[in-house]
Amino acid sequence: MDRRGFIRTAALTAVLPSLGGIGTASAAARPRLLPVPLAKGDTIGLVSPSSATDDSLNLQLAREAMEALGFTVKTGAHYDARRGHLAGTDAQRAGDLNAMFADKAVKAIVCTRGGSGAARLLPLLDYAVIRRNPKVLLGYSDITALHCAIQAQAGLVTFHGPIGSGSWNPFNVDQFRRVLLDRELVDYRNKVEAGDELVPRRNRTLTIRGGKARGELIGGNLTVLTALAGSPYLPDFRGRILFLEDVSEAPYRVDRMFSTLKLMGALDQVAGVIFGECSDCNPGDGYGSLTLEQILDDYLLPLGIPAYRGAMIGHLREQFIVPVGGKVELDADAGTFRLLEPVFQA
Incomplete structure (x- = not known):
């Protein structure tokens, strides 16, 4: 094989695995996994997988909103941490997520905010633990990285919607009730x-x-x-x-x-x-x-x-x-x- 042919073959070899990144290899093998039902009185875990908040009041508002919805709240060990623009180190943020999925008492996980940085956690998540403990995960924006990865690696249905520190106006509260509590076919x-x-x-x-x-x-x-x-x-x-x-x-x-x-x-x-x-x-x-x-x-x-x-x-x-x-x-x-x-x- 001449040099040009070798380079062409090497390039194809490098590209082909990346084409699997569309999801055809890993995700196709994952059957769809449904979360356990959620009910008022259950414990909701609050985590910060992405950016840190610039005001601790936002974390207080997230807790109060979940309590007003009728839930007990458990916060991640590092949900109020900070490293640069991130809510703690990658290991801390991933550890909080893994711990919440592993905790049998926690029935749903709500992300306090989006921002940036969730993609850094994807190699650190324990997808086997997630598959064994299917539960609601709620968030949007940067939380898309978690939705995609958990869908690809665990097959778990997650929920794209309001963050904990976001607006819990009547429309969003009604969506929460209909989708997550009443389990309507909306x-x-x-x-x-x-x-x-x-x-x-x-x-x-x-x-x-x-x-x-x-x-x-x-x-x-x-x-x-x-x-x-x-x-x-x-x-x-x-x-x-x-x-x-x-x-x-x-x-x-x-x-x-x-x-x-x-x-x-x-x-x-x-x-x-x-x-x-x-x-x-x-x-x-x-x-x-x-x-x-x-x-x-x-x-x-x-x-x-x-x-x-x-x-x-x-x-x-x-x-x-x-x-x-x-x-x-x-x-x-x-x-x-x-x-x-x-x-x-x-």
Whole structure:
């Protein structure tokens, strides 16, 4: 073999394992695992897997919110720690998560906040312990790294939704009750109110391509998800319904991330797409930027699958609690999706 042929072969050998990072190898072997039911009076564990809080009041508010919802609270040993921008060292934060999953008295785990740093924990999590102790994990934004990894490595259904220190307004409390306590097969429809406008403007959905599709949900924050490309912590995309959201990203960066999903083959595998809110993702003044609408059309329309945007998923005061791994039917014309099967153990 000549030098050029050797380099070509070596390059292919290096690339092929990374293609498995789409999730086809590890995640496909993991059967779906449902968490144990949650009831008022149970113990909820509060952990900080990502950034530290800049005000201890936020941690107090997270505890008080869980207590107001009717739960006993146990805090992670290092949930109020700090190392740089992180809520403690990687070992401390991963240790708190592993301990909460291993603790039989803890029935659910709520992340105090997102931010950055959860991906650093993924090699340190004990996925065997998680599989043996399936329970609710709730959070969003940077917590997407945990949702993806636990889906890929354990098959456990987790929940993309409000963080402990976030807003627990009536909408979010109602979502918590319906999804996590009453265990409804929820029909996710945006809350649309006209207010003082002639026609409603807020929480509007827009069909990208019409139709219906069924599949298990995967996704979360676009930036965090695409940063896992090539790793064993990205779940299987085949036949899934992909939901995405982001915040404060310039359109060119959103375009780059969609390009990553396209080039790695993920977009070609999904059955449908739900795009939530990309808050503060508008193009700057003047010319020279694609709009978010153009980017979504460029990448999603050629797929020929149902897709819509504007779902109440993302960095919003009022947001859906979405079961990652739950089986849903997406109706892109109506701008809705609904749970088809229970996401808790019987």
